[in-house]
Amino acid sequence: KAGVTQTPRYLIKTRGQQVTLSCSPISGHRSVSWYQQTPGQGLQFLFEYFSETQRNKGNFPGRFSGRQFSNSRSEMNVSTLELGDSALYLCASSFLLNTGELFFGEGSRLTVL
Amino acid sequence: ELKVEQNPLFLSMQEGKNYTIYCNYSTTSDRLYWYRQDPGKSLESLFVLLSNGAVKQEGRLMASLDTKARLSTLHITAAVHDLSATYFCAVSLNTGTASKLTFGTGTRLQVTL
Numbered sequence: 434k435a436g437v438t439q440t441p442r443y444l445i446k447t448r449g450q451q452v453t454l455s456c457s458p459i460s461g462h463r464s465v466s467w468y469q470q471t472p473g474q475g476l477q478f479l480f481e482y483f484s485e486t487q488r489n490k491g492n493f494p495g496r497f498s499g500r501q502f503s504n505s506r507s508e509m510n511v512s513t514l515e516l517g518d519s520a521l522y523l524c525a526s527s528f529l530l531n532t533g534e535l536f537f538g539e540g541s542r543l544t545v546l
Numbered sequence: 547e548l549k550v551e552q553n554p555l556f557l558s559m560q561e562g563k564n565y566t567i568y569c570n571y572s573t574t575s576d577r578l579y580w581y582r583q584d585p586g587k588s589l590e591s592l593f594v595l596l597s598n599g600a601v602k603q604e605g606r607l608m609a610s611l612d613t614k615a616r617l618s619t620l621h622i623t624a625a626v627h628d629l630s631a632t633y634f635c636a637v638s639l640n641t642g643t644a645s646k647l648t649f650g651t652g653t654r655l656q657v658t659l
Contacts, residue, residue, distance in 0.1 A: 466646070476634065476649035489646045523588060535579070535647070537589040 435460065437526050437538035445544045451512040454541045458505050458526030464488075465507040466535070467499060470521040479522075482507055511543075519545045548573050550637050552650035559625050560658055567620040567653045569635035578618045579636040579647065580609050589634065592620075625657045 438457040446452050458465050466481040466489075478491040482501035499509040505526075511518055521542050525535040549572040559565050569578070577596050581589040593602045595611035595618060602609050606629065608621045618635055632654045636647040 468647075468649075475651055476636075476647075478646050478648070481646055491646075525589075534591055534594050536591065537581075539588045 437524055437536055439522075439524050439538035439541050441541060442539065443542050443544075445546060446514050447546050448514055448516060450514050451510060452514060452543060453508055453510045454522055454524075454543075456507045456509075456524030456526075456538060458507070458524075459536055462526035462528050462536075463505050464527045465501055465505060466525045466527075467507070467509050468523045468525065469493075470523060470540070471517075471519070476523075479509065514545045516545050519543060548575075548637060548639060548648045550635060550648050550650040552635055552653050554653060555651060556654045556656075558656045558658060559622075561626055562624050564624065565622050567622075567633055567635075567655075569618040569620070569650055571616050571618075571635075571637045571648075573616075573639065575613070575616075575637045575639060577638050578611050579638075580607075580618070580620055581634045581636065583632045583634065583652070585632075592633075622655070625655075627657045627659060630655055630657045 440455045464483045467479040468476050469479055470476045479493055480487055480499050481489040485501045496512045501507045521540045523540045524538045527535050551570045553568050579594055580592040582592050583589050593609040598613040600611045606623045611618045632652045634649050634652045636649045638647050
């Protein structure tokens, strides 16, 4: 079956702009979580959604937001982009909220100039 | 605050040799994950360890978990070049969700011919 799909795969923005990233989980998976990966900070948890509700949030400023739709697809938005937001943004899905395995997408690589 | 430490950060080993990657974490956890990441790629799930004493093996990789020592190991047996990648351990807290993971810094493994 199809894996976790993230779009776009690559994008370049300038400081001050905003960006929206999309994630389609594996069919039947209801939990979607987002992670930021940078060389300096490593992999950091952003937020998690289950049944259209945010269940957990990491330590990121309010410029980072997300949502989940009724079909479990999720989007995350970063407003007023800063250079430090350049990163690989990874989406992961799992079947239930408290299950054993997360499946990650290929990621969206954001470059902020 | 949960902290996850991996060592070594970088490992260069010859084909055919054995080695172990260590993952220490600071607070009680109900599950531990190992992931593999190839350059520019996403995270591939290797193992999910759910209980003290759990041991899982797949090919040349074997992972174990000691919850009392808050330690997991990833043992590589008779390394081959295809195992070259970055390996991450990740821990989830007993928060009722499996998706909020705290990742280690990663171990970059380079297997030389």
